[in-house]
Amino acid sequence: MKALLVDDEYSNNENLAALLNKYCSHINVIASAIDIDLAIDLINAHQPDILFLDIQMGDRSGFDLLRLIPNKNFEVIFVTAFDKYGIEAIKFAALDYLLKPISIQELVLAVNKAKEKLIAKEKNQQLNFLLNHIQNGEMSPTKIALPQLHEIRYVSVNEIIRCEADNSYTFFYLVNHDRILVSRSIKEYTDLLKPLGFLRTHQSHLVNKIFVKSWIKEDGGILLLTNGDKIPVSRPNKVVVQNTLNQSLL
Amino acid sequence: MKLLISLLFFCILSTFCPAQFKHRVLDEYGNPMNYRISSPRSKIPIFLVADKLTTSLRPFNGIPNDSLGSIVFLEGATSVSVTTRLKKDSLSYYRYSIIENDTAVLVSNALLTKVDFVWPARSDFPGYLTMNVGVADITNKKLTIKIYKSTNESQVTTVIIYNKTVKPAEILEAHLFTESESSTPTNYRGDILLLKNGTKFRINEKTKGIFILMKRTDLDFAYNVSLKHSGSEITSLPANWRYNSRTGDPGYFIDVSYFKRPGEYDIFLSSIYGSQFLKTKPARVSFKVLTSLSTRELLLISLTFLALITVVSAVLINFIRKKSTKKVIAAKQQADAAKSQLNIVRSQLNPHFVFNALGGIQNLINKNEVEKANEYLDKFARLTRNILIDQDLISIKEEISLLEDYLSMEQLRFSFNYEIHADDSLNFSNTEIPAMLVQPFAENAVKHAMSKLKDEGNLLIRFIKEGDNIIVTVADNGRGFDVSKNYDGLGLKLSKKRIALLNQVYIECPVKLELSSGNSNTQVKITLTHWL
Numbered sequence: 001m002k003a004l005l006v007d008d009e010y011s012n013n014e015n016l017a018a019l020l021n022k023y024c025s026h027i028n029v030i031a032s033a034i035d036i037d038l039a040i041d042l043i044n045a046h047q048p049d050i051l052f053l054d055i056q057m058g059d060r061s062g063f064d065l066l067r068l069i070p071n072k073n074f075e076v077i078f079v080t081a082f083d084k085y086g087i088e089a090i091k092f093a094a095l096d097y098l099l100k101p102i103s104i105q106e107l108v109l110a111v112n113k114a115k116e117k118l119i120a121k122e123k124n125q126q127l128n129f130l131l132n133h134i135q136n137g138e139m140s141p142t143k144i145a146l147p148q149l150h151e152i153r154y155v156s157v158n159e160i161i162r163c164e165a166d167n168s169y170t171f172f173y174l175v176n177h178d179r180i181l182v183s184r185s186i187k188e189y190t191d192l193l194k195p196l197g198f199l200r201t202h203q204s205h206l207v208n209k210i211f212v213k214s215w216i217k218e219d220g221g222i223l224l225l226t227n228g229d230k231i232p233v234s235r236p237n238k239v240v241v242q243n244t245l246n247q248s249l250l
Numbered sequence: 251m252k253l254l255i256s257l258l259f260f261c262i263l264s265t266f267c268p269a270q271f272k273h274r275v276l277d278e279y280g281n282p283m284n285y286r287i288s289s290p291r292s293k294i295p296i297f298l299v300a301d302k303l304t305t306s307l308r309p310f311n312g313i314p315n316d317s318l319g320s321i322v323f324l325e326g327a328t329s330v331s332v333t334t335r336l337k338k339d340s341l342s343y344y345r346y347s348i349i350e351n352d353t354a355v356l357v358s359n360a361l362l363t364k365v366d367f368v369w370p371a372r373s374d375f376p377g378y379l380t381m382n383v384g385v386a387d388i389t390n391k392k393l394t395i396k397i398y399k400s401t402n403e404s405q406v407t408t409v410i411i412y413n414k415t416v417k418p419a420e421i422l423e424a425h426l427f428t429e430s431e432s433s434t435p436t437n438y439r440g441d442i443l444l445l446k447n448g449t450k451f452r453i454n455e456k457t458k459g460i461f462i463l464m465k466r467t468d469l470d471f472a473y474n475v476s477l478k479h480s481g482s483e484i485t486s487l488p489a490n491w492r493y494n495s496r497t498g499d500p501g502y503f504i505d506v507s508y509f510k511r512p513g514e515y516d517i518f519l520s521s522i523y524g525s526q527f528l529k530t531k532p533a534r535v536s537f538k539v540l541t542s543l544s545t546r547e548l549l550l551i552s553l554t555f556l557a558l559i560t561v562v563s564a565v566l567i568n569f570i571r572k573k574s575t576k577k578v579i580a581a582k583q584q585a586d587a588a589k590s591q592l593n594i595v596r597s598q599l600n601p602h603f604v605f606n607a608l609g610g611i612q613n614l615i616n617k618n619e620v621e622k623a624n625e626y627l628d629k630f631a632r633l634t635r636n637i638l639i640d641q642d643l644i645s646i647k648e649e650i651s652l653l654e655d656y657l658s659m660e661q662l663r664f665s666f667n668y669e670i671h672a673d674d675s676l677n678f679s680n681t682e683i684p685a686m687l688v689q690p691f692a693e694n695a696v697k698h699a700m701s702k703l704k705d706e707g708n709l710l711i712r713f714i715k716e717g718d719n720i721i722v723t724v725a726d727n728g729r730g731f732d733v734s735k736n737y738d739g740l741g742l743k744l745s746k747k748r749i750a751l752l753n754q755v756y757i758e759c760p761v762k763l764e765l766s767s768g769n770s771n772t773q774v775k776i777t778l779t780h781w782l
Contacts, residue, residue: 082635100631103624167677167680235759236682236780236781238758
């Protein structure tokens with residue numbers, strides 16, 4: 001499999017190339033680029049299978065590069081040092097990313113996943129979803145990608161009534177009575193959805209604020225949702241939930 | 251001569267004042283004029299010819315409450331001839347009556363029999379007959395003639411021929427009616443105030459109106475009541491006399507709505523047939539309505555008051571709400587302040603640890619232990635990232651992995667034993683606790699016990715579920731510290747501060763810290779109360 005590395009720091013490309021050589025022998029690093037223009041030329045010339053793409057490159061980003069390529073016939077593994085918003089966007093699209101310094105373990109996992117996707121010849125819808133999300137700029141994302149076994153479900157955030165944890169899995173309860181199981185922890189979705197008005201009411205519960213009908217004050221507290229669900233509010237979350245609801249009511 | 255003058259007078263005046271003196275008794279050839287005096291609405295035409303002595307003839311269409319009625323005022327007449335024009339075929343259906351001075355019935359319900367003129371076939375009214383209703387002495391009389399079809403007795407055409415001096419109307423008395431407090435719908439009680447010229451009174455919601463009584467005349471309907479307010483406009487009230495059952499005098503009730511405004515009022519009795527009709531000044535009663543609050547004004551005032559109260563209470567409610575909003579905001583600000591302080595406390599990376607860890611990694615590189623160097627670099631990066639990322643809560647699972655990262659990094663420096671254990675009953679992938687709460691105590695144990703005991707050192711960290719509490723213990727076999735001495739290293743100080751701040755945020759589930767120390771054991775017990 002042909003891989004292209006794009007990072008504006010040469011040493012990072014060199015390091016990643018070395019790691020891939022050593023730990024992912026089936027990956028053939030065909031080239032590396034330290035700027036977007038060169039990267040585009042290389043992509044057109046070599047048609048890589050996997051693109052390792054740094055998010056922050058000077059004043060441009062890896063997302064800018066992707067936007068300039070109409071036919072993305074490759075898998076992308078994002079690489080970033082520290083980029084809260086970039087990572088958030090990637091997570092919304094349920095895409096993979098690596099943090100610097102590169103963990104060998106995670107690198108191997110990410111490459112294997114990309115390989116599976118390439119073999120399955122899955123259409124890379126997620127990338128377009130991600131770019132749309134980024135393009136909207138500061139507007140809050142309206143949809144989230146929920147990875148399923150054989151597909152990616154794109155769900156509108158205001159269609160999610162609540163999430164419930166089942167160990168490291170998360171159930172999504174939607175307005176249309178659908179229940180989707182995702183193999184990621186509720187913690188991960190709490191981080192993503194909290195800025196969009198979701199409330200972590202309990203260790204196992206994440207609730208979309210717009211579906212809260214009332215607060216029933218019995219034994220710590222229970223939120224009654226518009227669909228009739230009763231969701232417990234645990235004590236550590238009570239004050240935050242109360243403040244948030246009060247503020248949205250004022 | 252007199253006639254001539256009066257004729258001349260008529261001619262001259264009629265040129266200038268056609269409306270008033272249009273109706274001449276004689277035509278231009280000196281023949282008596284034939285007037286249609288019945289109402290134009292009536293299908294029965296009634297004609298009048300007044301004698302030559304007549305000095306004035308003024309017909310008026312309409313009598314109040316009788317659309318088919320009409321009246322003609324004569325002056326100086328001695329006799330009149332009245333005719334009607336009817337269809338020959340239906341003549342037998344018509345009846346007529348003549349009443350003199352409202353009392354003497356001269357003709358009652360009679361057939362018209364005397365034919366004056368037969369309209370020939372080529373005339374204006376072929377098939378019609380002009381019938382003589384009668385020639386009557388009219389001197390100082392009022393004649394009322396009624397003609398109607400016997401098949402339709404409700405359609406009576408009435409003409410009144412009035413050849414009398416019109417007497418001025420006279421107001422007998424006027425009373426102000428006020429409903430008394432004890433009045434009920436079934437038992438009406440009222441107070442009566444006799445109005446004399448200049449009487450003053452106030453109006454309240456009980457005031458009903460003024461009742462005036464007019465002296466009976468034979469022309470009651472020709473009068474109406476007018477009201478003039480403070481020398482300005484005159485309101486003519488609809489003529490609607492009520493007759494006193496005993497005296498027969500007509501009375502009129504002026505509703506209070508006509509004189510609600512304060513000021514001076516005059517009640518007039520004027521004629522519906524124009525002011526020139528009455529030779530004397532109209533009868534008049536004046537009164538004054540004093541300023542008082544009308545129901546409407548009271549309503550207006552109360553409404554204004556109500557609006558004021560509403561506004562005031564709205565402002566008040568808003569104020570209170572704002573205050574409570576402020577309270578909420580203040581509470582939130584306090585929580586935020588506590589949180590930001592928490593962040594500051596949490597992000598105080600121990601520089602000793604940072605540089606020692608980097609030194610440890612450098613050592614691995616120099617020993618060519620590349621894979622191990624990578625591994626530890628990962629751990630170090632994870633730890634650092636966790637501190638740099640703004641995160642107040644993490645799952646127990648994450649906390650454990652961070653503790654393992656940390657302790658295994660410390661193991662690079664010197665070997666010691668550690669064990670981290672969590673109760674299976676704890677849902678540790680989803681239960682969240684304050685981030686980096688336990689680490690400083692692990693760091694303390696490493697610093698004070700493991701560094702000395704090395705291979706002998708045992709560190710045990712446990713996450714225990716006890717009811718709805720989470721208990722975290724950090725125990726080691728070191729000598730520990732004298733609890734009573736209030737031993738406060740930098741790490742412990744920061745931890746205590748952090749716990750105090752956490753308790754400001756999580757008021758209902760405070761974090762408790764217990765330290766115990768013996769010769770060969772030290773234990774830190776952190777209790778997260780009601781955390782589950």
